[in-house]
Structure formats: structure tokens, C-alpha cells
Amino acid sequence: MRDFTLQRDMMIREQLEYRGISDPAVIAAMRAVPREEFVPADVRAYAYEDGPLPIGEGQTISQPYMVAYMTEALELSRGDRVLEIGTGSGYAAAVLSRIVAEVHTVERIAGLAMAARERLDRLGYTNIRIHVGDGSLGWPDQAPYDAIVVTAGAPEIPQPLTEQLATGGRLVIPVGLNLTFQTLVRVRRTGKDDYSREELMAVMFVPLIGAAGWESR
Ligand code: SAH
Numbered sequence: 001m002r003d004f005t006l007q008r009d010m011m012i013r014e015q016l017e018y019r020g021i022s023d024p025a026v027i028a029a030m031r032a033v034p035r036e037e038f039v040p041a042d043v044r045a046y047a048y049e050d051g052p053l054p055i056g057e058g059q060t061i062s063q064p065y066m067v068a069y070m071t072e073a074l075e076l077s078r079g080d081r082v083l084e085i086g087t088g089s090g091y092a093a094a095v096l097s098r099i100v101a102e103v104h105t106v107e108r109i110a111g112l113a114m115a116a117r118e119r120l121d122r123l124g125y126t127n128i129r130i131h132v133g134d135g136s137l138g139w140p141d142q143a144p145y146d147a148i149v150v151t152a153g154a155p156e157i158p159q160p161l162t163e164q165l166a167t168g169g170r171l172v173i174p175v176g177l178n179l180t181f182q183t184l185v186r187v188r189r190t191g192k193d194d195y196s197r198e199e200l201m202a203v204m205f206v207p208l209i210g211a212a213g214w215e216s217r
Helices: 002-019 024-032 041-046 064-073 091-097 110-122 159-163
Strands: 053-056 059-061 081-085 102-107 128-132 145-150 165-175 181-191 194-204
Touching: 002 024, 002 064, 024 064, 024 091, 041 053, 053 110, 064 091, 064 165, 064 181, 064 194, 081 091, 091 102, 091 110, 091 128, 102 110, 110 128, 159 165
Parallel strands: 081 102, 081 145, 102 128, 145 165
Antiparallel strands: 053 059, 165 181, 181 194
16 A cells, blocks of 8 residues: 555654664665554554554564664574564564575464464565474574574573574574563674673563573573
8 A cells, every 4th residue: 555655664764764774685674564464454554653563462563663673683694594583473574584585483372373374475475484382492493593583572591592593693682580671682603602792772572481481480
């Protein structure tokens, strides 16, 4: 719809570029993915508002800026294989899939995973594989990954995720001992047993629930 194309262009200028998102691949991906298709019909009119939106099951689709920021922070290249934890609506997976070769995404709520799969098939995304399970343990079957992004907040960095990074790989994850507020952290695997860690910014995400997430405490 023409109106949504205009709103998307405005979102890119006012919410992304104005705040410093500058990677051309990220901007192009954010322009290519129709966010209005990833939100429930009753909030479609707000698809390009500057915030998260409810997607059912008590979960949310992240703010467009947060999706762009995390995607940029992953420092992606064309041939990369990426793992996302927290499929939700499938929106962030769709954005990632426009930049890299292959996206694996894990969701613990089967109903959300099914809806995302149906939606991504309908929209013609062919390089995304959706898995149902506890993503706090990663998805060892397809490891290692060049980049891993977690779109839910963890009490600490899950060790299975750092172990599933390729050497040189990047993990971007909200971390903190509070169920609502976290610090976005980037971990880089610099060698077999060497990692570096940077704190990027304060964020708010729904909790990562699982064996290496919140259920374990
Ligand atoms: N990336 C999503 C936003 C998802 S919100 C989007 O673009 O729409 C976070 C999601 O993480 C929720 O759907 C929640 O169910 C899921 N989640 C929470 N804990 C999880 C876990 N251990 N494994 C997989 N998914 C998890």
C-alpha cells in the first residue's frame, strides 16, 4: 500500500538515519521489509510508530530502531549465517534475511512460530528456517554461526550461545538481573577460548525464558 511505503520512508529518515543508523545494507533491508505485514490487523495503522507493538501471547515486535540498531551491531556480511533467538512475529528475521545468506530463528511459543512461518512463506522469504524450542541453548544443529542475536532479555550471557559462535563471530544480547531493563551487550569471539565484551546501551525486552535464561532461577 502506497501509504505504508511513505510511512516506511519517514520511519527510516526520522527514527533510523536521524539517530545514526548508517549501514547501507541495514537501511536497504529496513526499506525492503513491510512491517505492517508483521503486526496484528488491529494495530496495523501503528506499524511505523516509534515503539514496540503487541503480537499476542504477551510478546511484542521490537521498535524499528531497536531492530535496525541490533542488526547494525552484528556487523553482517553477505555470506553470513545468522541465528536469532526469539522469532516473535518474524520481522527481525526478515530484516536479517535481506542482508545475509541464511537465517535460523528459534521461538519457544509454537503458536508464534507457526504464524511467523506462514507469514514468511506468504511474503516469499526463502532463506529463513524457523525452529521451535528453547533458544537459550542456541540451536547446536546448525552451529557455528557468524552472528547470533537474542531479542529477549537474559539474566546473564548463556554459555551455549557463545560456544556456537564461529571465530570472529558476534553475539548481540540484552543482559541484566532485572526482568524488564537490560544492557545490550556485544560479545565477539576472538579465538577458540577468547571473547571480548562491550556494553552498547540500555534497553527493555521481554524475558528470555529457558534453561540458560530466566526459568533456571
Ligand atoms: N524478534 C521478534 C521480537 C520477539 S519478542 C520480532 O521481530 O517480532 C521476544 C520473543 O522471544 C518472544 O516471541 C518470546 O516468546 C521469545 N522467547 C523468549 N524466551 C525464548 C527462548 N528461550 N527461546 C526462544 N524464544 C524465546
